[in-house]
Amino acid sequence: MPAPVTRRTDDFLIRRAVAGDRCKLSAMLDGLSELSLYFRFQTAVGHPPRAAVIEPLLSSSGQSWVAERNDHLVAHAMWAWVYGATGTPTAELAAIVADPYQGRGLGTRMLDLAGAHAHAAGARQLLLVVSAANDRTLRLIRRRWPTAPADRDGPLINFTIPTT
Numbered sequence: 793m794p795a796p797v798t799r800r801t802d803d804f805l806i807r808r809a810v811a812g813d814r815c816k817l818s819a820m821l822d823g824l825s826e827l828s829l830y831f832r833f834q835t836a837v838g839h840p841p842r843a844a845v846i847e848p849l850l851s852s853s854g855q856s857w858v859a860e861r862n863d864h865l866v867a868h869a870m871w872a873w874v875y876g877a878t879g880t881p882t883a884e885l886a887a888i889v890a891d892p893y894q895g896r897g898l899g900t901r902m903l904d905l906a907g908a909h910a911h912a913a914g915a916r917q918l919l920l921v922v923s924a925a926n927d928r929t930l931r932l933i934r935r936r937w938p939t940a941p942a943d944r945d946g947p948l949i950n951f952t953i954p955t956t
């Protein structure tokens with residue numbers, strides 16, 4: 793019988809992102825698959841990534857975190873305020889995990905962290921905007937927030953999740 797696959801998150805240091813992470817973040821994104829980059833940004837990122845992609849990851853209206861391993865970044869997660877038509881304070885969540893580190897619980901853990909922080913900052917609704925072809929994220933959302941209402945918006949699906 794094959795040995796069970798061990799998946800650990802304990803090897804990673806999760807901490808707040810700081811302006812000094814710019815180079816490490818750029819290097820992380822530069823090494824990601826085009827599919828992961830597309831699912832996260834839904835636009836051309838560039839190699840090296842364009843400043844217009846990197847800067848909002850480090851200076852959002854909310855908060856950002858990175859996961860670090862052996863002095864390299866392996867994941868980024870964030871929330872930012874959404875200034876929409878509804879009166880409900882809403883925070884958009886997003887995350888990206890480097891391909892070799894996906895499927896170890898890091899994405900779920902960092903999205904939970906971002907969601908809890910957004911709630912503590914006053915958000916009463918979380919928004920996740922996901923490509924309809926992004927099976928892994930769709931499974932993650934359905935597992936973590938099984939009753940989250942979903943609205944189709946062309947190739948995207950918007951999930952709105954009450955935080956109370």
Ligand SMILES: CC(C)(COP(=O)(O)OP(=O)(O)OC[C@H]1O[C@@H](n2cnc3c(N)ncnc32)[C@H](O)[C@@H]1OP(=O)(O)O)[C@@H](O)C(=O)NCCC(=O)NCCS
Nearest residue numbers: 799828831832886887888889894895896897898899900931
């Ligand atoms: C979406 C994304 C952030 C999820 O991060 P992740 O770290 O891979 O997510 P998790 O590890 O928490 O969960 C993914 C899978 O690992 C499994 N898993 C997690 N921890 C596990 C553990 N300890 N043991 C076994 N399996 C585990 C989960 O069950 C899940 O399985 P599934 O894909 O079959 O449903 C990541 O895949 C990614 O960066 N994708 C590209 C960018 C993107 O799509 N971003 C989201 C849009 S904002």
